[in-house]
Amino acid sequence: MSKLLSSLAMFALASYASAEEKTPVEAPVNPILTRPLTIHDFHMEIVLSITFLALAFVWFQGKTTNLKKxxxxxxxxxxxxxxxFALVGDKLSNEKSVLMVDGPADFLLYTSGRRNVQFGHWWLKMKPRNDILTFFTTQVLALVGYAKPATDRVNLTMALDKAIPEKFVFAVIKKDLANELHQKRFDLKRVGKVASSKVLPANLTIYAETQKLADTILAGKVGEILAQTSDRLESLIISSLPEEEPEMFEADNFLTVSLNFLMSSAPGFDSLVELACELPDVIGQLRLTGDIKSKINKNRDELVKEFSKKAAADRAEELQKKKAEAKRAEEERVKKMSPAEQRKWEEKERARNMKKQQKKKKM
Structure with a gap:
């Protein structure tokens, strides 16, 4: 009996100990220390906000300045x-809107309605005053010759009347831009030869199809204005040939005048605008001598022959490709034939080849 009581007592103690072990013990909770937010906690956000506002202000101010200038x-x-010109600007409404805005630094002036002229696009390319990064990068690249300096400039493209009889290529280009433009443009590279002039200063390079053509165009007011504005002129190109190499050449197009120059820092009328309006009349009245025309015609004949050869070579190459494709298709068809059909096909091919050889022998 005593043993039974002892066993029960031991079992009870063990059960109590086990229950005591399974009782979860709660850990003491340490309170999280917090502090009030200060302005220093938003240092990054403040810097980014100020930078954004500064860039937005510069962009708006630069755009406004460009439009004003x-x-x-x-x-x-x-x-x-x-x-x-009969039409200057865009008269789509009763009020005349002269400038068309194409961006914060690009503006377009359209002109048309003049003798010897179809239309003119006057692009005003201003400094990227609205974009500090682009402005700075452009200035740095300009120092090492990889870009033009950021300046306010005018790029004019004027299409002359199709009825003007004379067709030619002539250019006056700033010396440090001449080689690049000569290599880049198809018309200058193919028919433009270096010419000389006593009228123009040494910082300008002349390209023309003949020396006499250069002398004829530069005589009079055209040469005078170019000499007076040589510090601001970037390029004047008069051409009836395409700027980029065409796939096929048959004849000259209408003459196009491309005039690029820097805006004058002094206010008032720009004499290069006068030059742009003088050129259509000078070219319209131009009558080239026989020897100049002979040289120009020779240049065109060479271009026509060259492109005709290219076209013939392209056609021959295309014909060879078609023949090769037809031959492959025929070979695939023969492979699918039965042995008996293949023998018949081979006999026909041999007979056809024999006929071809006999014809060649007779010839």
């Missing part, structure tokens, strides 16, 4: 342009 330049030229 473009309008000032146009206002200085508008009276003369309106005396030369």
């Amino acid at each position: 473009a309008k000032i330049w146009v206002n200085d030229q508008i009276e003369f342009l309106e005396s030369q």
